[in-house]
Amino acid sequence: MQLKNILNLVLIFSSSLLLKADDLSELRGQKLYETICFSCHGNKLEGATGPNLKDAQWLHGNSKSDIIKSITNGFPEKGMLAFGTLYKQEQINDLANFILSRQEGLRNVKYKIYHDLRLNDKVDLGQIKANKERLLQPPHFNPNLPEVNQFAISFTGQLLIPKHLAGKFVLAGVRKQSDGIDLYIDGKKIPFPTSKQHQIKIPIELRAGTHDIRLEYIKDFKSTVFFLDLVGKETIPLTSESYRRSITSSHIPKAENAFLIIRKRITQAPPGSIIVNHMDKISFAIDPKTSDVKALWLGKSLDIGPNIYARGQQFAKPLGTHLLSAEQSINLFINEKPAKLKYIGYSDKPLPKFIFKSSEGEISLQSKIENNALKLSYSIKSNHALDINLKIPQELNTKLSKGKTKNGLFTPESPQDFFISIPIKELK
Numbered sequence: 001m002q003l004k005n006i007l008n009l010v011l012i013f014s015s016s017l018l019l020k021a022d023d024l025s026e027l028r029g030q031k032l033y034e035t036i037c038f039s040c041h042g043n044k045l046e047g048a049t050g051p052n053l054k055d056a057q058w059l060h061g062n063s064k065s066d067i068i069k070s071i072t073n074g075f076p077e078k079g080m081l082a083f084g085t086l087y088k089q090e091q092i093n094d095l096a097n098f099i100l101s102r103q104e105g106l107r108n109v110k111y112k113i114y115h116d117l118r119l120n121d122k123v124d125l126g127q128i129k130a131n132k133e134r135l136l137q138p139p140h141f142n143p144n145l146p147e148v149n150q151f152a153i154s155f156t157g158q159l160l161i162p163k164h165l166a167g168k169f170v171l172a173g174v175r176k177q178s179d180g181i182d183l184y185i186d187g188k189k190i191p192f193p194t195s196k197q198h199q200i201k202i203p204i205e206l207r208a209g210t211h212d213i214r215l216e217y218i219k220d221f222k223s224t225v226f227f228l229d230l231v232g233k234e235t236i237p238l239t240s241e242s243y244r245r246s247i248t249s250s251h252i253p254k255a256e257n258a259f260l261i262i263r264k265r266i267t268q269a270p271p272g273s274i275i276v277n278h279m280d281k282i283s284f285a286i287d288p289k290t291s292d293v294k295a296l297w298l299g300k301s302l303d304i305g306p307n308i309y310a311r312g313q314q315f316a317k318p319l320g321t322h323l324l325s326a327e328q329s330i331n332l333f334i335n336e337k338p339a340k341l342k343y344i345g346y347s348d349k350p351l352p353k354f355i356f357k358s359s360e361g362e363i364s365l366q367s368k369i370e371n372n373a374l375k376l377s378y379s380i381k382s383n384h385a386l387d388i389n390l391k392i393p394q395e396l397n398t399k400l401s402k403g404k405t406k407n408g409l410f411t412p413e414s415p416q417d418f419f420i421s422i423p424i425k426e427l428k
């Protein structure tokens with residue numbers, strides 16, 4: 001055998017050894033992840049009380065050293081232990097490798113908007129100057145970004161396919177026009193059906209790793225409707241959730257009850273808070289540790305509506321009119337103490353409902369829009385009689401279920417079921 005061949009063999013052998021070592025580290029990391037981290041970051045790293053760990057949004061950086069630092073030091077004031085005191089450095093390294101191996105979806109998406117282009121113009125978008133060019137943070141496709149009526153838009157970026165999902169996918173989505181939407185993956189055009197069919201369902205095979213992705217869209221319909229997911233062992237969304245919600249909700253006859261549950265860090269609420277947006281009428285954040293209602297605001301929510309990301313806002317900031325100041329909140333008191341709760345989860349059918357447990361029983365909080373007001377209904381199941389109060393900022397205009405109010409402390413007549421209703425139109 002020639003020396004070159006031997007060298008090649010050695011190279012192949014050692015690189016497969018290397019791969020194996022990486023795989024093993026990821027596997028060990030996964031085991032550790034599944035013993036504890038999943039409880040806050042979700043079984044599939046999708047996020048729960050802790051943030052999503054597989055998408056493009058990171059609060060503390062997504063380099064390996066950032067992730068190791070996050071795990072080692074934790075965020076004790078926000079509920080996450082400093083795992084450096086619990087795990088060896090090697091184990092933390094395994095955890096970081098596992099998290100990195102699960103990164104998925106779009107990254108570095110840049111969009112370009114071209115004003116006043118029509119389908120018949122048959123232009124090559126790569127050859128003409130765009131009116132606007134921005135990086136989209138978080139990265140996703142949202143063809144409703146432009147502020148003009150007639151436009152073309154192109155998105156370019158990368159698509160990450162993690163090893164455990166690699167293989168067969170279906171590009172699945174909906175579009176309301178049969179021409180003028182082109183998708184390219186690794187430079188290859190994905191053949192959309194040419195019929196007027198609105199459903200898109202295209203089988204596609206994607207290897208693990210980074211792919212180039214480009215979407216071009218020339219508007220040819222009175223409303224811009226296009227969305228797309230990669231459906232495989234798990235679904236990787238390509239279009240923005242909020243955009244999708246905004247178009248699908250317009251097809252729901254009772255749009256009044258459409259809502260969106262968003263996990264995003266906002267300045268007005270503690271980390272881990274969950275935001276409920278009732279279709280841009282009114283929004284609030286719930287602190288899952290206490291069920292406190294924080295940051296109540298009227299009008300537009302966070303990432304709904306055109307061009308919000310293009311305004312250079314790095315952190316999500318509630319828009320609209322605030323009904324509560326940063327210090328104010330609506331707090332539940334059990335037996336005269338601020339409620340200390342364990343967050344169980346939420347359901348979103350048919351209405352947003354958050355479920356908590358305390359040593360005293362089970363508590364749920366449901367929100368809905370009724371008579372042009374936000375109605376927050378509490379339901380408390382316990383084996384014994386409880387002293388229940390709701391502390392409500394006095395400036396807040398509210399309507400309450402039967403009960404007594406004294407010094408901003410509301411005592412419901414029926415502590416099992418009571419509500420607070422906040423009118424949407426009237427500002428404080």
Ligand code: HEC
Pocket residue numbers: 032033036037038039040041049050051053057058059060061067070071075078079080081083095265271272
């Ligand atoms: C009790 C809940 C909880 C547990 C358990 C937990 N975390 Fe966290 N984690 C959080 C919260 C909350 C944050 C967000 C901190 C903030 O908002 O600044 C976080 C943040 C992180 C971040 C930074 C994310 C970012 O966006 O920058 C990483 C990485 C992370 N956790 C990894 C882990 C790993 C690995 C484990 C298991 C060893 C784990 N966490 C266990 C609650 C938890």
